[in-house]
Amino acid sequence: MAKLFSYEEKGTWMEDLCGVTKLIFFLAWTITCMLTYDTRVLAIMLATSLILFKLSKTSWEQVGSVFKVILVFMIINILAIFIFAPGQGTKIYGTEHILYSLGGRWVVTQEQLFYELNVVLKYFTIVPAVFMFIITTNPSELAASLNKLGVSYNIGYAMAIALRYIPDVQDDFHKIKNAQEARGIEMSGKAKLMDRIKNVSAIIFPLIFTSMDRIDTVSNAMELRGYGKNKKRTWYMGRKLAKADYAVMIVTLVVMVIALVVTYHDGSRFYNPFI
């Protein structure tokens, strides 16, 4: 059963890359995407992003519901841009091609639509990269690589162990929810919103208590097995950077540089089709 939003072994070449490589790719990709508003660059990045996503064999069950949430935020985002700054497009591109007016300052222009299209493109470029990073990276291996880059192993391990417990906590959640529903606490849409909020506490408290139990046991177990004894530690899942890692890093950086050069060569980070 595919667990929501957690690492799953699928045997793709992406999994064989080091966690650090993927982290660098992820950061470079996101930064580039944040900086550029060049539609051509974004379009190419989007296409690449979708191809890579396909190659990562990520299944819809793993990311679907998270994607829907992001989609809602995106829609709120672009509506808000239009409501609060309907003239942003005109300001950026310097021209004004009016499509029709909604009254007052809310005038729909080609420029505004084009600007917001760019915002949507950014979303669609970054989101698959985030998904891929999470789904194809073995948390222990990432912790190991981070530690090798000089990040304290406590941080890496905290992250890995949090991910290790996601499925357990999900299980607990379902068990508790079922038991409380059987006691008559309505969790579905049938209850009123205020009641539902109140009823959530019937799940949250037991969930916190069971999680505290877990923390107590696991911290004892870790201590009994020598965690925190030395300033350093080695990693079973540690992996040395291979040729493929260097190749990916180089390609990533080259692409980033090219993308930024293309974006900034005329002094503006916007591509202007209107002049």
Place this chain on the structure above:
Amino acid sequence: MEPIIEFKNYSFKYNSQVEPTLRDIDLSVYPGEKILIIGPSGSGKSTLANCINGLVPFSYAGESTGELYIGGKEPKDLGIFGLSKMVGTVLQDTDGQFIGLTVAEDIAFVLENDCMEEEKMHRRVDAIADMVDVKNLLHHAPGALSGGQKQRVSMAGVMIDDVDILLFDEPLANLDPATGKRAIALIDSIQKEQNKTILIIEHRLEDALYKDVDRIVVVGDGRIVADMTPDQLLSCDILMKEGIREPLYVTALKHAGCTISEKDRPAHVETMDFSAYKGQVQEWFASAQTPAKGKNSQVALAVEHLDFSYDAKHPILQDIDFSVNKGEMISIVGKNGAGKTTLSSLICGFLQPDKGRILLDGQDIAPLSIKERGEKIGIVMQNPNQMISKAMIYDEVALGLAVRGVSEDEIKERVYETLKICGLYPFRNWPISALSFGQKKRVTIASILVMNPQIMILDEPTAGQDYRHYTEIMEFLKRVNEEFGTTIIMITHDMHLMLEYTDRAIVIADGQMIADDTPANILTNGQIADRAYLKQTSLYEMAEKCGIPSPSAFVECFINYERTVR
């Protein structure tokens, strides 16, 4: 020879407590010994173990007096990490102690912390995994393993450090009887092959004695009350006094009026010499009467040809078909992961069956929601912490009624009444956090009982309870069953429970129902016991050795006797 563990007039008091938990402990353990430490909950046996592995005083602070030496050194000089080089601990909660995302990482955890190079580490992990037979599981997530596999992985995780002392904290608590037997055998072979010192903390004496131990240390109320060989211990009455369950054949012999002698080697039923007791046992059996049971034939719950699977390739349950009569108390048994909990989830509506029907009072309950079913069928989960959502006992028990809009006066009346039945009335204004595990369990039972369900399903009602608490909970359930006529279904792998408290057991193995019979018949049928990972009761062997022709009648006779004396 120098002892490897030595307590001299040792006492310990937790900072959070007023009274010392351990008093005047004198105990020496020699290298290569295998020692069983038993005692009821709260006797201090876990604290004793924690003194050895260093959790006391390094994680749980407190004051100690007297002397303690591990490997000739004092714990405070070694520190918890120094101790971890000598003492490997397998915790009770196998699920909770997994740290790594995969089996291999979990086994390697100690080595990682010791900064061992990767290649060497991989070789060591492979070797140790081979030894406990988990090599093909190295890349699995620990959570996805069966109970027995989990235990082997946690053993590998502590043994990889080449420690001298292995400490097992209730290794049998979460295992079905057959898997538990195998765990004890594995511990035994490790001790023999590697000459480790082994300490096992358990309260399931009969199961723990499946293989020989050198000595048994009985802890009671913070003191060591006995330190003797199994044969000596079983031929005196210390166990009874301390509230520890004796092996069933020993209890049966005592019921028959026999005085057990150490020289007949009572430690194992297989090797015990019954010749001196044969006559008395036969006489007792002949004089015992089996009362006729009045049966209520009205069906409360009927499960008809139920199928369930998460995906078509792996059926979880197939063609489960049985019925439960009104006022019955039955058990559903089988090995870990056989599908018992899935079955209860289907009955409560947490899951939907692929095929088949569930009838309550002759009505198909498929259209009813979880909440609607909950009004008639109450479910009590294994871990009370998964149910308790209020800070105060009264509020917790009242919750189910409050959300159903029952008037406050009526709530008060019903809650108080239920609390009285459950023996919780004096605590009604207490915070739940002040209760023990067993009391919390009773709170969760009360919170279901207050809604007056026709049927109550309890998942492992006695898991992790010692004999006294076990008896308390079960006697209480029996009273609920008798006084309210509540039909009770218990999911369990505790064979004592099914034998002593239920009239009928449904046995599930690998998703199929393989038996629906009296517990006495099931536990004397080797074939069924094997398939369901149960264990044939020692009474069977005893009956055979005493020349009793019908072992299952003998088991019945024993149960009836137990019920009358309790």
